[in-house]
Amino acid sequence: MKNSGNSGLNGIFTEAPEKEHIKKYSYEYRKKLGQFFTPMFVADLMSEWVINNESGLTILDPALGLGIFFRSIAKNHFEAINNFKFIGYEIDSNMANTAKDLLLKIPNINLQIFNEDYLTEDWEVRYDGIICNPPYLKFHDYEPKDIFLNMFQAKIGIELSGFTNIYTLFILKSLWQLRDNGRMAYIVPSEFLNANYGKNIKKYIKESASLRFVIVIDFNLGVFEDATTTSCILLLAKDRNDEKVEFININSVRELELLKNYILSYPLTRKKGKVIKINELDEAQKWRIYYQELNGNKFKHLVPLRKYAKVMRGIATGANDFFMFSESKRQKYGIKTEFLLPCLSKASYATKHFFTNEDFERLKQADKPVYLLNATDLSDEDLRKYIELGERQGINKRYLTSKKTPWYALENRPPASILVTVFNRTGLRFILNEAGVYNLTAFHCVYPKPDIIPKLNLLMAYLVTDVAQEIFEDNRREYGKGLKKFEPNDLNDALIVDLEKINKDEEEHIIYLFTEFRRSIIENKDSTKWKNALNELFLNLFKR
Numbered sequence: 001m002k003n004s005g006n007s008g009l010n011g012i013f014t015e016a017p018e019k020e021h022i023k024k025y026s027y028e029y030r031k032k033l034g035q036f037f038t039p040m041f042v043a044d045l046m047s048e049w050v051i052n053n054e055s056g057l058t059i060l061d062p063a064l065g066l067g068i069f070f071r072s073i074a075k076n077h078f079e080a081i082n083n084f085k086f087i088g089y090e091i092d093s094n095m096a097n098t099a100k101d102l103l104l105k106i107p108n109i110n111l112q113i114f115n116e117d118y119l120t121e122d123w124e125v126r127y128d129g130i131i132c133n134p135p136y137l138k139f140h141d142y143e144p145k146d147i148f149l150n151m152f153q154a155k156i157g158i159e160l161s162g163f164t165n166i167y168t169l170f171i172l173k174s175l176w177q178l179r180d181n182g183r184m185a186y187i188v189p190s191e192f193l194n195a196n197y198g199k200n201i202k203k204y205i206k207e208s209a210s211l212r213f214v215i216v217i218d219f220n221l222g223v224f225e226d227a228t229t230t231s232c233i234l235l236l237a238k239d240r241n242d243e244k245v246e247f248i249n250i251n252s253v254r255e256l257e258l259l260k261n262y263i264l265s266y267p268l269t270r271k272k273g274k275v276i277k278i279n280e281l282d283e284a285q286k287w288r289i290y291y292q293e294l295n296g297n298k299f300k301h302l303v304p305l306r307k308y309a310k311v312m313r314g315i316a317t318g319a320n321d322f323f324m325f326s327e328s329k330r331q332k333y334g335i336k337t338e339f340l341l342p343c344l345s346k347a348s349y350a351t352k353h354f355f356t357n358e359d360f361e362r363l364k365q366a367d368k369p370v371y372l373l374n375a376t377d378l379s380d381e382d383l384r385k386y387i388e389l390g391e392r393q394g395i396n397k398r399y400l401t402s403k404k405t406p407w408y409a410l411e412n413r414p415p416a417s418i419l420v421t422v423f424n425r426t427g428l429r430f431i432l433n434e435a436g437v438y439n440l441t442a443f444h445c446v447y448p449k450p451d452i453i454p455k456l457n458l459l460m461a462y463l464v465t466d467v468a469q470e471i472f473e474d475n476r477r478e479y480g481k482g483l484k485k486f487e488p489n490d491l492n493d494a495l496i497v498d499l500e501k502i503n504k505d506e507e508e509h510i511i512y513l514f515t516e517f518r519r520s521i522i523e524n525k526d527s528t529k530w531k532n533a534l535n536e537l538f539l540n541l542f543k544r
């Protein structure tokens with residue numbers, strides 16, 4: 001059913017109308033309304049996806065522009081055009097009028113264009129197909145913000161942050177308006193997949209169980225002539241094949257064209273990119289983990305950290321203020337040192353890669369809370385009184401304490417040879433626990449397996465390098481404001497270099513560099529030179 005009778009349509013099946021618009025209106029004008037156009041070859045892929053739905057054929061374009069998507073459908077299905085009912089929303093009246101003039105040139109087209117704001121109108125109507133390149137506009141350009149956020153909360157039940165970009169609101173509303181068995185195609189910046197504000201949006205998309213393909217288009221491809229964003233095409237279907245989503249990277253126009261047949265064979269073949277079970281998608285993570293090359297792939301001879309060590313979370317007391325003692329507090333309550341364990345409670349108390357006896361002494365002298373209560377013998381009167389004080393304060397009724405017998409018992413978590421910070425904006429920090437202190441949950445405990453204990457410095461020398469950081473990045477989780485977190489099992493599963501691949505000479509050299517690295521840190525000197533040398537050495541040994 002290719003375009004046989006359309007030869008008189010003078011370029012409306014090309015990008016000529018968009019090119020003319022770009023010439024006529026200034027960049028500033030277009031930017032204010034988010035007017036960046038979709039190339040025809042991209043529109044073709046998206047429109048084919050959308051019209052292959054199983055239900056009816058009402059097709060909505062919520063941000064019509066000059067109607068490239070409807071023109072693409074008319075171009076490819078000229079004779080069947082009266083099967084479709086096209087509805088377009090366009091906020092710019094000039095644009096809406098031009099689009100109408102263009103589209104009405106198509107014989108038998110069933111078209112309705114609304115010169116209205118899509119986000120506020122049309123909430124109760126449902127569509128079989130929705131296809132869109134929404135405007136990319138920061139929320140602050142859109143007033144009043146609260147009314148919008150409240151509207152989305154009331155209609156869809158989703159709480160959005162003020163950082164949300166308008167294009168994500170388009171996605172949410174369209175998904176809300178998509179009929180069962182309907183299909184949707186959106187081309188958007190890939191930013192929300194990886195930004196903190198995208199979490200709730202990804203959750204909503206995930207829970208709709210309708211995401212089928214995420215096609216990430218490489219930045220260099222420059223799909224949009226004058227907007228410098230990385231784009232991705234989201235293809236959704238409200239059908240029953242709701243188990244898996246496929247993430248595909250595209251690096252050339254040709255690849256995208258080739259992809260069309262593959263996409264249209266859905267749901268038959270699902271294996272070109274990375275296929276993920278929808279219920280395993282994690283909205284708290286940056287979704288680039290599903291489509292970007294892992295850092296670990298750049299290195300050889302990698303094994304999971306669990307081969308050499310076991311990572312566990314630190315001691316959770318449920319009431320740190322009660323259980324931790326400074327020297328003055330110890331004296332105040334007369335608690336004997338035999339009931340106190342040296343313990344690190346805050347990441348800020350160990351800021352280097354080494355925690356020595358001197359560091360511990362310094363904290364103690366500064367009257368920091370560095371002792372953890374280990375109430376093992378209540379026949380001691382002072383200790384008993386302190387425990388009774390805790391009961392009067394209701395410490396025994398807290399969530400964690402109420403689950404223990406007795407409530408003040410400590411978790412069995414002996415001092416670990418290596419500690420690692422849990423939250424970190426700049427990356428993981430491993431700390432050699434030379435002082436042999438216990439630790440609370442601000443750190444995870446790293447317990448080396450017995451056979452690696454003689455090689456503890458070798459392991460530690462690797463863990464301080466940028467190579468280690470880079471590979472660990474593959475397993476991190478992101479929380480608000482760029483905060484990164486590793487749960488113990490993220491680290492147990494994370495890859496590290498296989499220490500068995502290091503020969504005796506190399507090992508000696510590493511230990512020499514690490515010893516100098518340690519010395520410079522302990523002496524408060526610049527350690528960069530030694531760390532660089534370690535980086536270099538591990539890179540040489542393990543880079544593919």
Ligand SMILES: C[S@@+](CC[C@H](N)C(=O)[O-])C[C@H]1O[C@@H](n2cnc3c(N)ncnc32)[C@H](O)[C@@H]1O
Binds near residue numbers: 132
């Ligand atoms: C990124 S352009 C896409 C145009 C066209 N669909 C394409 O793909 O080439 C977005 C269009 O949405 C329009 N627009 C911006 N805000 C809108 C809104 N709230 N409701 C409807 N249209 C809007 C802009 O004027 C612009 O024409």
